[in-house]
Amino acid sequence: ADSAPRAQLIETFHGLPLGFVANRGQTDSQVDFIARGPGYTVFLTPREATLRLRGAVLRLHLVGANVPPRVVGLEELPGRVNYLRGTDPTQWRTHVPTYARVRYHEIYPGIDLVYHGTQGQLEYDFVVQPGADPGRIVLGFEGAQTIEVDPQGDVLLHVAGGTIRHRKPVIYQEVDGARRE
Numbered sequence: 001a002d003s004a005p006r007a008q009l010i011e012t013f014h015g016l017p018l019g020f021v022a023n024r025g026q027t028d029s030q031v032d033f034i035a036r037g038p039g040y041t042v043f044l045t046p047r048e049a050t051l052r053l054r055g056a057v058l059r060l061h062l063v064g065a066n067v068p069p070r071v072v073g074l075e076e077l078p079g080r081v082n083y084l085r086g087t088d089p090t091q092w093r094t095h096v097p098t099y100a101r102v103r104y105h106e107i108y109p110g111i112d113l114v115y116h117g118t119q120g121q122l123e124y125d126f127v128v129q130p131g132a133d134p135g136r137i138v139l140g141f142e143g144a145q146t147i148e149v150d151p152q153g154d155v156l157l158h159v160a161g162g163t164i165r166h167r168k169p170v171i172y173q174e175v176d177g178a179r180r181e
Contacts, residue, residue, distance in 0.1 A: 018117030
């Protein structure tokens, strides 16, 4: 009798957007935002996304990125986060905002980077302005034991304890509110 409400709760939870918590001093000062998903934590900085996994750390470098880009949280979520560490209230971080998306403006000339996610999965988009050169986008991976490309074009990053699937790029253009490959 208990399994139906539990299954509905799990389904509802997995449909939630990934929340990005603004860094207000609760972690290293180089970090702009933090997100947590099932089995991982991601730290966003101007030059990379660092994923801390069970037993491994994987870094996605933005090679040749403009630093520092302007960074902004988008689509503020209703929840707030509190960090109450220790007994000194001056060290506590309370009412820290969360966002559904994080945008790094001009990470490359004419190119923005937007992090987002659903169902606990981190995703990102490069938004290329007309006339900008998408060839400037260069990604580097650090922390994988081996890297391979599968027959579907996905990059498989083998790390201690598992494999991270980095989906092949999808290029589209929005025309009249609809995506067109």
